[in-house]
Amino acid sequence: LAIDYFNQGFYWEANDEWERLWRVSGPDTPVGHFLKGLVKLAAAGVKVRENSIHGVRRHAASAGEVFADVAAEVNLDHLCGLEFVMLQFAADRAAQLTYRDDYPVGEPIRVFPFALQPEPMPFG
Numbered sequence: 001l002a003i004d005y006f007n008q009g010f011y012w013e014a015n016d017e018w019e020r021l022w023r024v025s026g027p028d029t030p031v032g033h034f035l036k037g038l039v040k041l042a043a044a045g046v047k048v049r050e051n052s053i054h055g056v057r058r059h060a061a062s063a064g065e066v067f068a069d070v071a072a073e074v075n076l077d078h079l080c081g082l083e084f085v086m087l088q089f090a091a092d093r094a095a096q097l098t099y100r101d102d103y104p105v106g107e108p109i110r111v112f113p114f115a116l117q118p119e120p121m122p123f124g
Contacts, residue, residue, distance in 0.1 A: 002038070007115045009108035011045030018042060030074045037066035041091055048099045048111040057095045064091030081118030090114045 002017035022035035040063035047055030064087075071077075071084035078084065094112055103109055 002042075003116050003118060006038075006042055006045070007110070009045070009110040011042045011049065011111075015039055015042035015046060030070055031079070033066060033073070034070045034079050037063045037070065037087065037091075040066060041087075041094065044091075044094050045111055049103055051101050053099065056099065060091045060095035064088050064095070067091060078119055081120070082116060083119065086114075087116075090116075 002014045002021070005011075005014035005017060018035050018038045022032055022039060025031045025035060027033075027036065040059045044056045044059035044063065047053075047059055067084050067087040070079065071088075076084075090112070093114065097113070099111060103111070
């Protein structure tokens with residue numbers, strides 16, 4: 001649900017869903033750290049809508065660092081179907097972009113030029 005929210009521009013709702021999962025998964029677990037990165041990436045989207053470029057850069061850069069740390073910790077390419085390299089690239093890109101300052105108020109709109117696309121889970 002949170003990925004759908006994120007991809008459709010509902011960054012606050014995505015942030016809220018991932019934060020809820022973060023709390024129940026245990027903030028100090030690898031999954032908890034991973035979810036914290038997603039929370040920060042969604043928060044960057046919220047900051048775009050608030051015209052806070054400093055907030056965008058801070059949250060996006062922090063998300064990229066979290067994804068790099070989790071990738072090293074779990075020694076995997078993917079977690080929960082999302083590829084770490086793609087997440088790090090997306091976070092870095094979000095931190096570097098220039099954003100409009102005239103987004104419609106109260107309407108969801110994608111502000112990032114990327115979408116989160118989970119890989120299907122292997123069977124067997």
